Amino acid sequence: MNAMRWLTEDERATWRAFLHATTLLGDHLDRQLQRDASIPHMYYALLSTLSETPGRQMRMTELAEQTKITRSRLSHAVARLEGNGWLRRENCPSDRRGQVCVLTDAGYDELVRTAPGHVTAVRTAIFDRLTPEQTASLGEISRIIAEGLHQPEDADLPWMR
């Protein structure tokens, strides 16, 4: 047994600052998108992810993995966005049990309408404040953390639930 390793003073300060930044940012972007499109930030991420794929569609299981959320959260979100007419579900041609999520034209139009305000909010909150070196560093650190959470092989990953 190793002795308990608490965080150092520097690590505690970083952890506190990171929690403050991510909590404030999440609130800020949710408010912005609720005001401009009546959807939370995570729903926007679904529309945006689909818009970048060939045919603007993706299997539900893959969409959950791409957006790092649970299947039940995805189902709930897709049902809401389907109600808005922005998405629709279709049976998967290559897998009888699978479903494909398709961005509709109305959903694409909504994304085109909403994207400038959202990108401006992200740019103002983050990238206009960071140097190119800090942007690169934030990307690198984020990739290290995300990769770590994919291990070990039996990691309890959201989209497997």
Next chain:
Amino acid sequence: MNAMRWLTEDERATWRAFLHATTLLGDHLDRQLQRDASIPHMYYALLSTLSETPGRQMRMTELAEQTKITRSRLSHAVARLEGNGWLRRENCPSDRRGQVCVLTDAGYDELVRTAPGHVTAVRTAIFDRLTPEQTASLGEISRIIAEGLHQPEDADLPWMR
């Protein structure tokens, strides 16, 4: 009117990695704390913040500001933690309308019981993977983002709601 400034390729890659890391990390820490203490991560942050103050207590308005959440989220969380016997609310001696939130002995014991597992989860997911330079950089970037979201003076801050 300036032309719309979209994100550059590097900024988009950083933004995507950051969303992946924060979504996975939030899910991971919520799961860990639900499993070990039956509370979400944000509730743990409230207990932890109170444990570090003189007298293990704080005014509700200040606790909302410290943890960067809305007053209504705080009220909801405090009611739940009060039900567990881990917090209690008292009238503020210096302000008739104010309330003070106090960490009880049972709440402190719960924090002592839960902290090693939680700190290990945070260390394993983040600090064991980063160099000291990356830890410092993550702290600096987080502070820049958090400070930016406190401006302008009329910023729509969670704890004012």
